[in-house]
Structures are given as C-alpha cells and as structure tokens.
Amino acid sequence: MLSEQRKFQILNAVKEKGSITNSELKELLDASESTIRRDITELDREGKLIKVFGGAISVNETESFEELSMQQKSVINLDEKKIIGELAATQIKPGDCVYIDSGTSTGFLVDAVSEKEAVYVTNAVAHAKNLVLRGFKVFLIGGELKETTEAIIGETAILSLQKYHFSVGFFGTNGISLKRGFTTPDIREATMKKVAIQCTAPQRRFILADHDKFGLISTVKFADIGDAIIVTDAKPAEKYANSLKLILPEQADEPK
Template sequence: MLIDERKNAILKLVNENGKATVQELMELFDASESTIRRDLTELDKKRLLVKVHGGALASSKEITKDISVSEREILNRDSKITIAQYAASLITDKDVVYLDAGTSTGYIIEYISASKAVFVTNAIAHARKLCNRGFEVYLPGGMVKMHTEALIGADTCEAIQKFHFTKGFFGSNGLTIQQGCTTPDVQEAKVKESAFAHCKESYILCDSSKFGVISSVTFADFTDCIILTDSNLSKIYQNYDNIKII
C-alpha cells in the first residue's frame, strides 16, 4: 500500500469510528509503530484528525459509538493515572462513594488509602478490584453491557437511587461547555444521571482529549460538577472555577 493510500485509509477509519488506537492501526495496516505515529502526526498537522496519546480522534470530535475497555485503557493512560491518583486522595474513611464504570475511574482503586470508605459501582471489574482490596462494596442489579463491562437499565437506576453518596467519580466520553458531559449510550447515561443526582460532590475524570468532544447523550451539565483534568487543557476552558488541573 502506498503512503497516501494508507493515510487515506487511516483517516476513513478514524472518521467512521470516531477514534482509533495506534495498536489497532499497526495490526490493520501491517505497519510499524513509528510509521503509524508519523502518519497520525502528519494528518494532525493538516487538521484532518486529532492525535492523542495512544491513538487519534476524528477531527469533528463527535463520538456516537463506545470503544471497548481494552482500547480505552491505551488512550492517554499516563494522564488518566495522574488524575486518578488525585481523585483517590479525596476519598476519606467517612465517604460513601459512587464509582462509575470506565477506565479513568478504574485507575482510582489502586491508589485509595482510606480503608473504611464504602463503595457502590455499576462496573463489575471495579467491584472485584475493590473487594480484593477489602472494601465494603455494593453492586446494583441490571443488565450487563459487555462492551463497557457496565451494569445498565431500570433495575440499576432504581438500586442506585436508594443511596446518598458523599462523593461520586464519573467518566465521560465527551465534554463541552454547551452540551456538558456526554456519553454514546442512552442507558449508560441514565445510570450516570441517576447516580449524579444522589451525590453531594460529583467529580468528572476527564483527560484533555475529551474536551470539545460531543457524544450522543448528556448526563450532566458542564458547571454542575468538579472536573479533574490534565495540564494539556485548551486555554478556552482554563478560567472555569469548576475545573481542577492536575
């Protein structure tokens, strides 16, 4: 395949799916990591896509589909871990915490020092990790969405609404001033919205690549939460009081 043909094929894939990882592109085009990264850099310079750590976003930055947990773990991992470490430091022994499904929230678990905090989560993997660390954990009922390994549906929302959380930590597929916090799946959005409404303090863990991204369904307004993000944040967002740059 010629260089221009490969670049066009990469661009088509990213635009169709909203995102692509370097590993995915290496396997698909049988190309080295350096080749794929060079292609992404050139396409980014032309503003045809947005290069991020571990992959690329469509330049339109409209995400209508979820990507799998394994794919999301690769994207901006270092930033996610830094943000998660700070989030974990906010948890005290007196907290009843809602921990949303997602890779960013999942990184929190390893760094929690408060041994007596109580957790509710709709993520099966999060529940298992929290149990392994000896925490008191509640897992609501509902249907398992295997693509994101999350519990969703009316039963999940009903179970969550019985709690009053001191703190909630949420992931978001996209974040804009106008559309707020967004996610592709309406059922996951309803679960997030239900938990969000029952949190005294709500935190969104959102690396800078998620800003300006619009997904299908809004689950929270931009100013109704504390947003934890990284230092690569665009200047247009840096003057908001509810944004904490880690």
C-alpha cells in the same frame, strides 16, 4: 436573503449554540433545506464550521459517536489516566459513601484508592472485584451487564441507585463541551450517570477526564457543564480553564 447574510447568521447560530441542525436553520432563515445544506458545505470548505450529518458544529468542538470497548480504552492515555486516578483518590475521606462509575479512567481511581474507612458503591464488576480483593467494603449495583463497557445498566440498576445518597461520586465521560455539557454514546449508560450524579452531594461530584475529552461531543448528555468538578491531567484551553471547576496535578487539594 442574500447568501452572505445567511452564512453570517449560520455562523452566529453555531457560535452561540455549539451545534445546530438543518431544520433549526431552515426555520431561522426561512430558506429551503437544500439552500441550507449548500451554505453549510461552503462554510465547511472555508474552515468556518464543521459539517455533520443533519447540521453543523463549531470548529472548536468535534462530535464523537463511536463507543470503544474496555479493551480498546485501556490502552489510551494510560499515564494521563493514572495521574487523574491518583488526584481523584485524594478526594475520598473517612466515612464517605463513594460512588464509582464504570470506565477505564475510574478504574485508575480504583487502583489508587487507599481509604479503608469508606464504603464503595459501583456499577462496574471489575471495579467491585478490584476493591473487594483488597479488603474494601463494596456494594455492586445489580442489573443488566453491558458487554462492551462491562457496566451494570437498566431499570433494576436505576432503582437500586435511587436508594443511595452518595457523599462523593466519580464519573467518566466521552465528551466535555461548554454548551453541550458532559456526554456519552449510550442512552442507558447516560441515564445511569445522570441518576448517580443526582444522588451525589452537589459539591463533591467529580468527572475524570483526560485532556483529549475537551471539545468532544458524544450522543447523549448526562449532566450540565457546571454540575461537577473536572479532574484532569493538564490545563485545557483558556475558554475551558476560565469557565470550569478543575482539579489539576499542581493543585490537587482544592478545586478551582
């Protein structure tokens, strides 16, 4: 197969899947791994894809494997997260059993919560403390405490989560991709998010994410892109706006 033919097929595969590995391309094209790497390097130089370790991703998506601490995250996009938290809080109704995931975006939701006729469940120590000191009824999931994100994780936490049925749930994410879904850096936190989403009423699962999260891909997928409504601070690119259920500042009452 000629070089240009291989490159054409590589670009088609990346466009279709969002990302692809060298091993997948080796099988698809019946070419050596060194040939695949050379083609990817040339396409990367031409700006037609992004070369990453072990493969390539679409130029419209960026892989993000770094996990920031709560302190680091707490100073990023503060105004946007405040808007998102206030929008998300309007979705809580009297009588709800509410799950609130750990994270800084959900922390702004906690700050904005006002519904006292609801029960709140969280795997974040800081969220639980914030709520209980303000007179809300709170249940804190038990398990292992992770230092960097201050989240409760692990098998004990999973078993605790599975006892609940949440009428509404709010979750953070590190990346939003049409093809790769919602992703996060840590497999243990991803498992917590996945189980909590499964325990939440399908029509009332909300992902809280500022505009910078669109197009990012982190290490571990925890939900498909259609599994939740995204609460965000600004309308994303058309390919997202036309494909996703969104709650934006100008229309907080009904998801698109």
